[in-house]
Structures are given as C-alpha cells and as structure tokens.
Amino acid sequence: MKDYKVLEIKTSVFADNNIQAEKLRGELKEKKVFLLNLMSSPGSGKTTTLVRTIHALKDELSIGVMEADIDSDVDAQTIRQTGAKAIQLHTGGMCHLDAEMTRQGLEGLDPEGLDLVILENVGNLVCPAEFDTGAVKNVMILSVPEGDDKPLKYPLMFSICDVVLINKMDVLPYFNFDLEKCRENIRLRNPNAVIIPISALKEEGIEEWTDWLGDAVKSWCE
Amino acid sequence: MKDYKVLEIKTSVFADNNIQAEKLRGELKEKKVFLLNLMSSPGSGKTTTLVRTIHALKDELSIGVMEADIDSDVDAQTIRQTGAKAIQLHTGGMCHLDAEMTRQGLEGLDPEGLDLVILENVGNLVCPAEFDTGAVKNVMILSVPEGDDKPLKYPLMFSICDVVLINKMDVLPYFNFDLEKCRENIRLRNPNAVIIPISALKEEGIEEWTDWLGDAVKSWCE
Secondary structure, X not given: OOOOEEEEOOOOOOOOHHHHHHHHHXXXXXXXXXXXXEEEOOOOOHHHHHHHHHHHHOOOOOEXXXXXXXXXXXXXXXXXXXXXXXXXXXXXXXXXXXXXXXXXXXXXXXXXXXXXXXXXXXXXOOHHHHOOOOOOEEEEEEEHHHOOOHHHHOHHHHHHOOEEEEEOHHHHHHOXXXXXXXXXXXXXXXOOOEEEEOEOOOOEOHHHHHHHHHHHHHHHHO | OOOOEEEEOOOXXXXXXXXXXHHHHHHHHHHOOEEEEEEEOOOOOHHHHHHHHHHHHOOOOOEEEEEEEOOXXXXXXXXXXXXXXXXXXXXXXXXXXXXXXXXXXXXXXXXXXXXXXXXXXXXXXXXXXXOOOOOOEEEEEEEHHHOOOHHHHOHHHHHXXXXXXXXXXXXXXXXXXOHHHHHHHHHHHOOOOEEEEOEOOOOEOHHHHHXXXXXXXXXXXX
C-alpha cells in the first residue's frame, strides 16, 4: 500500500494569480510554515538534492514535500523513504503550478505541525517561472551537463530565483562547462542570486545550501 | 553584422491548432519541403546534434534551421557557422510553438529552394508536445544525464515522437543511466519510436540518425 497520497489537481480558475499567491503567503506566515518552490529542467537532480536536504535538516525541522509531476509517482516514493511527509501532485498535463494549485496541494498534504514544505515543481525552465506559487523563496537547480549558457536562454527563471544550485559538479571534468562564465551569466539576470555549486550525488556543497535554507526558515517562523 | 534574422513571433490567434497544422503540412508537401520538429529539455544537446546533422546531410540536401528561444540568439550564430540558412525566433516568453507561430517562422526564413527545414523548438519536455507545429516528423533528444526515467515523467512527449535520440552516450560511465531500462520506458509510451543512441560531441551514432532523416526527406519530397 502506498504511504503517500496521489492528488489530481485542477487548473486554477483565478485570473489574478498574484493576489492568490500573496494571500497564500500571508496564511503560511500566520501558520509559521515556510514554503520553498524548487524548480529546474527535467533530470537536473531535484529529487536527489531534496533527499540530501531532508537528511541534513530533519533533526531541526519538520519537513513535508509536494512532488508535482505530469504523471508517475516515482519521486514521492523516493521522498517517503527519507521519512518526510510527502504527497504526489498530478498536474494533468499542466506545465507549472500556480498559487491555487499549490493551495490544493497544501490542503492535500496538511501542513499542520510542519516547519518547511518543499514544492518540487514540474521539470521545466519556462512556465513555472511565470507563476508565483505563494512560496516564500524560489530556488532552482542548474546542472553542469545542461551548459553554462542557460541563464541567457531562460532569463525569467534565473531572474526570479533567490538561490541557484549548480548541481552535478562531480562530472565537471567531462563537460564544457565554465563555472565562472556561468556565474557571470546568472549575475546578468540576477545580481542578488545566491549561487551554490553542489554535487547531490556525492553530497558535496550541501551544507552551505542547507545552512542558507535553515536560516531562511528560522527567520520566517520567528 | 548578423547574417541571420531575429524574428519576434506573435502568439497564435487560432483556436484550432490541429487544422492549421494540417494546412501547413499540406502546403509543405506541395512545395516539397520537409519540416522536422526537434524537441528536448534545456541542455540536452539539440544545437550540437543539429550541427552534426547539417554537416552529414549538407551535400545532398539544402537545409534551413529555425531556432526558437525565449530570448538570446546564441544558437542561430552557431548554426550559421555551418553554412545552413538560419533564423532566430523569439517566442516572447511562450514555452512552445504552435502551427501558426511555425508558419510565421517559415515566412521569415523563406523556405524556397530548401529540402529540409529543422525547427529547434523551445527547450521543454512538456508544452511543445501539446502543439502540432505542422512538422512532417517529430524528433526528441533525451540526454544521459537527465536519467532513464524521463519517459515515465513526460509521457506525452515520448508518445508523439517518431525518433528518440539518446544523446551524450560518451558520459554513460559517469551516470546511473540504464540504456535497456530507458528503451523499455520509451516502449511503454511509444512502441513504434525509433531509438538511436548517439554522442553528438564525439560524433558517434550520427550516421544511423542522418540515414533515417535523409530517407524520410526523400520519401516526402518524391
């Protein structure tokens, strides 16, 4: 038997997503729940990064995860093995989550007693960037095999993220990826983004990231 | 000075994209122009694969390329260096191309005298799969670093593609990617897809792919 729910979420009927997002953020502030929106391309290592993040923070924070996918529930299975509360959201073909869809997910998860809820958004560098989910912070993962030019091609995604994790640093020797060039390209889009190179697979750079996240959660929940 | 155009394309006003796509395909058949729609995640190697494809086929076919991107024109620059006719399409934030947007691109490129036009769609495994562009064939690239589970997560994309190129085979030793498992996952979505492992960087497997493409163009243009 599955020990996580699979929820088929409906497309939002609200025209003004920004108002819904602000409303949701206000409610989360009252409940002292920190919502993190995690975005990336397909296959950049979101789920492995999440597993490392949960392991690093689970002794100090109570964590829940919403796994959004067009279909399948392989990710929720993986997350459940960490002991974190998890729900799988099926978007029914939709390429992103908006604030109302996120609200449906939160109601399905039930964030009562959780400090941190992480939304693993649909793997896509375009559409998720256009919709405020109501999250407190936005984080994206860019992986080394994708190339250092991605900030030039997907400007909105890089401009809205508070943190850019550069993942799969362990395979840097096998790719034409210039880390300094990548930093420059990110800065062009977003001078304030925190940039943290990591290898989720090899568990490198995770502490800098989870320190940032732990601090952000604490200041939100104070 | 740029030796390719940059075109800002407008969102389609046509509700019935399928009718527009069939109409465009009919016109291309009359003009003996083969339109290929190339899709993938960001960073899977579309442009490098295109460069190899053009080099392999340029002696037998007259080739044009439409590079669709949210922003930037780095790809059109790269393609122009192969000698192929190229145009950069800016989608203005849109995450896909539909048939009418493709028609605007073709008018900008001017396919007169071309045998093969390749549309490099926006890097995205979700939205481009939902819109028939009017192309004769759909091809996608899945790269090894993205993982062998992607057909489970992005079912529509895999189900509509005539060919799946599995790229970056040269880095297979450094990733947990099971080629046979990947084939099985693709077959689940699309039993008829032609699956060709390649390394665009190392120029491996390209001949099998360009043979397939050359044959497809010939039978369309007969």
